[in-house]
Amino acid sequence: xxxxxxxxxxxxxxxxxxxxxxxxxxxxxxxxxxxxxxxxxxxxxxxxxxxxxxxxxxxxxxxxxxxxxxxxxxxxxxxxxxxxxxxxxxxxxxxxxxxxxxxxxxxxxxxxxxxxxxxxxxxxxxxxxxxxxxxxxxxxxxxxxxxxxxxxxxxxxxxxxxxxxxxxxxxx
Amino acid sequence: xxxxxxxxxxxxxxxxxxxxxxxxxxxxxxxxxxxxxxxxxxxxxxxxxxxxxxxxxxxxxxxxxxxxxxxxxxxxxxxxxxxxxxxxxxxxxxxxxxxxxxxxxxxxxxxxxxxxxxxxxxxxxxxxxxxxxxxxxxxxxxxxxxxxxxxxxxxxxxxxxxxxxxxxxxxxxxxxxxxxxxxxxxxxxxxxxxxxxxxxxxxxxxxxxxxxxxxxxxxxxxxxxxxxxxxxxxxxxxxxxxxxxxxxxxxxxxxxxxxxxxxxxxxxxxxxxxxxxxxxxxxxxxxxxxxxxxxxxxxxxxxxxxxxxxxxxxxxxxxxxxxxxxxxxxxxxxxxxxxxxxxxxxxxxxxxxxxxxxxxxxxxxxxxxxxxxxxxxx
Numbered sequence: 001x002x003x004x005x006x007x008x009x010x011x012x013x014x015x016x017x018x019x020x021x022x023x024x025x026x027x028x029x030x031x032x033x034x035x036x037x038x039x040x041x042x043x044x045x046x047x048x049x050x051x052x053x054x055x056x057x058x059x060x061x062x063x064x065x066x067x068x069x070x071x072x073x074x075x076x077x078x079x080x081x082x083x084x085x086x087x088x089x090x091x092x093x094x095x096x097x098x099x100x101x102x103x104x105x106x107x108x109x110x111x112x113x114x115x116x117x118x119x120x121x122x123x124x125x126x127x128x129x130x131x132x133x134x135x136x137x138x139x140x141x142x143x144x145x146x147x148x149x150x151x152x153x154x155x156x157x158x159x160x161x162x163x164x165x166x167x168x169x170x171x172x
Numbered sequence: 173x174x175x176x177x178x179x180x181x182x183x184x185x186x187x188x189x190x191x192x193x194x195x196x197x198x199x200x201x202x203x204x205x206x207x208x209x210x211x212x213x214x215x216x217x218x219x220x221x222x223x224x225x226x227x228x229x230x231x232x233x234x235x236x237x238x239x240x241x242x243x244x245x246x247x248x249x250x251x252x253x254x255x256x257x258x259x260x261x262x263x264x265x266x267x268x269x270x271x272x273x274x275x276x277x278x279x280x281x282x283x284x285x286x287x288x289x290x291x292x293x294x295x296x297x298x299x300x301x302x303x304x305x306x307x308x309x310x311x312x313x314x315x316x317x318x319x320x321x322x323x324x325x326x327x328x329x330x331x332x333x334x335x336x337x338x339x340x341x342x343x344x345x346x347x348x349x350x351x352x353x354x355x356x357x358x359x360x361x362x363x364x365x366x367x368x369x370x371x372x373x374x375x376x377x378x379x380x381x382x383x384x385x386x387x388x389x390x391x392x393x394x395x396x397x398x399x400x401x402x403x404x405x406x407x408x409x410x411x412x413x414x415x416x417x418x419x420x421x422x423x424x425x426x427x428x429x430x431x432x433x434x435x436x437x438x439x440x441x442x443x444x445x446x447x448x449x450x451x452x453x454x455x456x457x458x459x460x461x462x463x464x465x466x467x468x469x470x471x472x473x474x475x476x477x478x479x480x481x482x483x484x485x486x487x488x489x490x491x492x493x494x495x496x497x498x499x500x501x502x503x504x505x506x507x508x509x510x511x512x513x514x515x516x517x518x519x520x521x522x523x524x525x526x527x528x529x530x531x532x533x534x535x536x537x538x539x540x541x542x543x544x545x546x547x548x549x550x
Contacts, residue, residue, distance in 0.1 A: 030268060031416075032483060055394060058485065059511035061496050074496060076483050076511070080408065083415045087483055087496075108520035109397025116515070120232075135225035135549055145233050 009082040013052055021045055025086075033086040042090040043100050046075060050105045053079045054086055057106035060113035062121045064147040069094045071123060075102065092123075101127035120145035196534055198226050206545035208522060208538075212531060220526035222519045227549040235508040240266040240477065243508070244337030250510065251547040252333060253296050256289035256325075257488035258547070259339035264418060265484040265495040265508075266341035269477050278343030279419045280461045284356065285328070285339060287450040287457070291363060292321040293489035294443045297542040298370065301440065304535035307377040317366045324359055328352060347466040356458060360451055367447055382436035386525045386537035389434060396524055397516035400491025401446065402541060404430045405438035412487035424456045436540035443542070446489075476503050490514060490542055512547030519548075 010033065014025050017035060021044070025035040037045045054077035063072040068091075075088040092099050102110040104127065114125040119134050122143035133139070142149050160167040197207035205226035211219040231250065235243045240262075247262035248255040260282055267274060274282075295318040302310025322332040328348060329335035338345050388398065390406040403410055409430040413421040429445035431438035477499040485494040491513030498507040518541070525537050 028482070030482070034481075056399075057397065058483075058492065058494055059496065059509060061507075061509035063498055063507040074483075074509075076494065076496060078485070080410050080415075085416065085483065085485065106397075107395035108524075109395065109516055112397070112515060112519050135228035137225060144230065151230070151233060 003083070006083040009079075010084050013049075013082075013084065013086075016052070017045070017048070020048065031085075033084065034089065035086065036089045039090055039092050039099070042073075042088070045088060046102055046105055049077055049086060049088065053081050054084070055106075056080060057102065057110045057113070058085070060102070060110060060117060062117050062123055062145075064094075064121065064145070065091075066094065066147050071097055071121065073099060073123075097122055098124045098126060101125040103128050119143065122146065194531065196538070198223070204543060204545040206518060206543065206548070208526065210526065210531070210534070215530045215532070217526050217529050217531065217534075220523045222523055224518065224545065224549055227545045229550065231550045232508055232510055236504055236506065239475070239503050240341045240505070241337070243505070244340040246337075248334040248337060249546065250512065250550065251488075251490075251544045253544055253546075254289045254293040254489050255334055256285045256339055257293075257486065258493065259335065259337055260286050260419075261484060261486045261488070261493050261495050263339050263341050264486065265482050265497040266477065268482045268484060269480050269497060269499055270341065271478070272342055274343050274419075275466060276420070276460075277347075277462045277464065277466050280457045281344050281348060281466075282339050283419050283421065283424075283457045284454050284461075285325075285335075285344075287454050288321055288324060288359075290489040291447050291450050292318050293542075294447050295321070295366075297443060297489075297539070298440075301378070301536075301539040304539040305377055305381045310377070313366075313369065317362070320359055320362050324352075324355055327355060343466065353458065353461075356454065360454060363447065363451055367444060367451075370444055378440055379437060381533075382440055382536050382540060384435050384437075385533050386436045386529065386540060387434050388521070388525060392524060393434070393521075396520040398491070398521050399513050399516070400487065400489070401439055401442045402491065402517060402521065404428065405442050406434040407432045412485050412492060416485060418484075418486060420457065420460065421453075423460075424453055426453050426456075436536045439540045439542075476501055477505060488513070490544060490547070491517065493547070510547075510550055512544075512550065514544050514548035517541045518543050518545070 017023055017025050021041055023035055023037060025033050027033055056078040058076040058078050061074045065072060070091040071094050073090050073092060077086045101114055111128055111130065114128050115131050116134055117123050118125060118131040119136060120143055144151060156170050160170045162171050192212050194210045194212050195207055196210055198205055207223040209221045209223055210217050231246060234246060238246065244259060244262060247258045250258040295314045299311045299314030302314065325335060326332045329338040388406050390408060393403050393406040407430060409428045411428040414428055426449045429442050431442055479499055479501040481498040483494060483496045485492055493513060494511040496509035497505050500506045522541060529537060
């Protein structure tokens with residue numbers, strides 16, 4: 001990302017984000033912008049960035065931090081005009097795990113990521129009309145991508161026989 | 173929605189086809205492990221609902237328990253049809269976290285192999301699209317040509333379909349064996365012959381079945397999250413290789429093919445043009461390939477990934493692929509989010525294009541998106 005225009009545009013964006021939201025965005029060595037924001041300002045910041053031209057919601061992700069009692073949401077955004085990638089990070093309460101949907105900003109491209117995260121992490125996105133299960137069939141256990149879900153124990157109990165000679169090693 | 177399922181209606185001997193549920197996949201030659209439920213009224217589709225999950229293996233979770241060199245092998249399986257491209261996305265994420273300087277020769281080899289992977293992925297797409305349209309010759313010709321590329325993969329990596337993490341953190345697992353340059357040059361000539369052959373088919377079967385079918389408007393494409401050839405067929409020349417270059421792409425000269433029509437035929441033309449561009453890229457990378465040989469990469473068994481986070485985007489054959497990797501300083505990544513193009517193409521885009529279409533046009537729409545259930549389900 002060496003071209004001058006996108007560097008200029010990035011500098012403008014950094015300044016505007018700092019002024020409007022009192023945040024301190026960080027520029028990584030690969031040119032990507034990283035900004036952390038509190039849950040209250042998350043919606044406003046995302047709307048601001050969308051308005052600033054970050055029209056492509058590349059991905060939404062969740063990182064589980066059980067010791068901190070938090071889920072960290074990451075929104076990876078890309079601007080086709082300015083060629084800038086921005087990642088917005090925001091921590092939400094792990095017990096409550098509810099956040100406003102970004103579907104009003106990026107449409108179904110954000111909605112589908114939210115649907116996946118709802119299934120795998122149990123985060124609820126308010127305003128997303130379709131949070132139906134996506135990958136898992138007849139699953140009534142805890143959201144499996146959470147750090148405290150012991151998938152090894154689950155696989156062993158669900159699929160292996162303790163009495164089977166070849167499968168015994170899984171039980172040691 | 174329907175009051176009775178299709179099976180129940182057939183059991184009753186009903187001739188009424190309004191509100192009939194028609195399943196396209198998951199048991200269908202070429203559909204892959206993926207299905208879409210269509211609600212039809214006569215010949216017209218009134219609702220479509222994608223049914224993913226048949227290939228869900230939980231890669232993101234598996235990677236949290238494995239070291240990068242193990243994950244490099246795992247990353248093959250992210251998409252069966254273009255494993256080397258996925259190798260590259262994963263390897264770049266680890267390289268950036270570790271601050272590894274990849275030798276120029278390794279970068280050239282990575283680009284050459286990734287571009288060949290793109291070519292053979294586009295050939296598979298040509299084959300299954302032909303098969304879906306009932307044009308069996310196209311399928312056989314395409315898969316015949318694909319084997320030449322797989323021969324090269326076997327020669328260089330040892331694996332025809334799965335290269336066992338050939339492009340790995342730090343570079344590549346081994347240097348090109350002796351005689352590879354000659355093989356690549358010969359293969360490029362074969363590929364050029366192939367593209368001329370494909371031209372001949374365009375004017376008949378593919379054009380007749382795809383022109384004006386499954387038209388995607390540019391604003392819809394952006395709203396639905398389309399990337400890669402699907403987006404470029406709608407008139408936006410966006411390509412990560414050019415817009416945010418990685419490896420040596422910034423120094424190479426290639427075009428980004430773009431069409432305005434947004435229909436299934438435009439998507440097919442784009443892919444064929446991309447094969448030609450990939451041939452150009454490989455020629456340039458081969459010319460730049462430094463002479464010195466590359467020491468083999470030794471996996472760092474006890475190596476730890478420095479604390480940090482990266483979001484790496486690549487352009488693979490199907491569109492935008494990305495990895496968000498977060499490390500807490502352990503040997504395994506704390507979180508590895510994988511963003512594949514097909515979650516977007518196979519759910520929002522496909523559902524959007526199918527509603528209002530006719531049943532006979534489903535194969536043309538379905539395969540023009542070049543689907544891969546593996547990278548959608550992960």
